[in-house]
Amino acid sequence: MFELLLQGHPIGKIKAVLFDKDGTLSNSESHLLKLSSMRVKEAIKRFHSANTNNQTKEELESLLYKSYGQSSDRSLKPTGTIAVASRKDNLTTTATIFCLMGETWPNSIELAQEVFKTVDKRINELPTRSERNHLLPGAMKMLNELSSNGVICALISNDSRSGIQGFLRDNKLTDKFSCHFWSAEHIPTKPDPGAIKGLCHSLGLAPEECAMVGDSDSDMRMAREANIKISLGYISGWTSTPLLTAQDHIIEQWDDFKVETTTNIAHNLNQS
Numbered sequence: 582m583f584e585l586l587l588q589g590h591p592i593g594k595i596k597a598v599l600f601d602k603d604g605t606l607s608n609s610e611s612h613l614l615k616l617s618s619m620r621v622k623e624a625i626k627r628f629h630s631a632n633t634n635n636q637t638k639e640e641l642e643s644l645l646y647k648s649y650g651q652s653s654d655r656s657l658k659p660t661g662t663i664a665v666a667s668r669k670d671n672l673t674t675t676a677t678i679f680c681l682m683g684e685t686w687p688n689s690i691e692l693a694q695e696v697f698k699t700v701d702k703r704i705n706e707l708p709t710r711s712e713r714n715h716l717l718p719g720a721m722k723m724l725n726e727l728s729s730n731g732v733i734c735a736l737i738s739n740d741s742r743s744g745i746q747g748f749l750r751d752n753k754l755t756d757k758f759s760c761h762f763w764s765a766e767h768i769p770t771k772p773d774p775g776a777i778k779g780l781c782h783s784l785g786l787a788p789e790e791c792a793m794v795g796d797s798d799s800d801m802r803m804a805r806e807a808n809i810k811i812s813l814g815y816i817s818g819w820t821s822t823p824l825l826t827a828q829d830h831i832i833e834q835w836d837d838f839k840v841e842t843t844t845n846i847a848h849n850l851n852q853s
Contacts, residue, residue: 583732584841585792585811587830591841593811597733597786599777599804601795602740604664604818606724607748608715610657616704617663621645623696624675628682641682648674659819665797667739667765672697714751717818719835721752728757730840735761737780737793742766772799774807781807794832801827813838 582594603609624645625638649671650661657664662674672693679689727734734757738745742764749755749762763771763780770776781788792811793804796818804812805827814828815835825831832838 582790583730586839586841587813587832588837589839592830593792595732595792595810596790597735597781597784597792598727599735599737599780599791599793599809601797601800601815602736602738602745602748604659604796604823605794605815606716606720606736608717608818609664610819613663614651614655614657616700617646617649617651617657619700619704620649620675620696623700624679624692627692627696628679628684641678644678644681645675648678656821657819659821659823660797664819665739665799667770668697668741669765669770714748716752717835723835723838724754724757727840732840733761733784733786734758735763735780735784737763737771737776739765739771772803774803777803777807777809794838796823796825798825798827801825 582596584591584594585598586592600606603613621642625641628641629638646655649663650658650665651663652658659665662671666674675696676686676689676693679692680686684692724734736745736749736758740748742762745762745764749758761780761784763776763783767776767779769779777788777793781791784791788808789810791809792813793800793809794813794815795801795804796815801812801814812827812829813832814823814825814830815832816822816825817833
């Protein structure tokens with residue numbers, strides 16, 4: 582077991598730390614804003630080419646941006662759909678907006694699927710994958726410290742398997758996480774507490790032996806319901822600070838989060 586430290590104070594002993602990805606380890610805001618904008622533009626294009634109702638472009642645009650969790654100034658809410666929810670949930674949200682605009686549900690689902698498929702292709706062709714996968718300040722140093730001291734690190738994310746693997750490759754983190762991740766293609770997905778239990782089982786650990794770090798209350802509630810020992814909310818991954826209420830502790834900067842090293846343990850034993 583390893584003692585976790587927050588601002589130098591011990592907060593509990595664990596064997597592994599489970600990390601959310603977007604907004605926790607990865608700076609994803611600019612990518613998500615681009616993704617949202619591309620989906621809205623494609624949705625407007627396809628809706629008006631397929632629809633005969635006299636609805637305005639402005640109304641559809643406004644509803645879509647609100648549904649994705651963007652304010653009137655187009656800034657991103659860290660608790661919004663596109664920031665927190667899975668691709669499947671965002672697709673359902675888009676189809677629901679089409680339905681509210683007068684389309685049938687079957688047509689709405691088909692339109693949403695076409696929008697997402699087209700945007701996925703276009704955004705994957707942009708030379709910005711490594712840019713959207715940038716680690717947040719201090720994250721690499723923190724991960725190096727955990728892994729070098731034997732703490733198991735794992736990822737739990739609503740990103741795809743290929744998206745997670747790309748993130749690990751781009752940041753040279755494959756050796757730190759190996760195959761220790763749970764993606765949107767695993768069942769169940771976040772925020773079902775079964776996702777944490779499934780990941781912990783794959784690690785050969787009980788949730789009570791692990792800590793969970795995330796940037797949303799859905800992460801924190803999932804951790805609590807899965808009986809994770811320590812839940813930590815990270816709040817510096819977005820322009821707008823997430824308002825968290827369900828965590829055991831808050832991490833403001835990665836430099837504040839450490840593990841008690843073997844050197845420190847030996848020093849403390851000698852002092853005693």
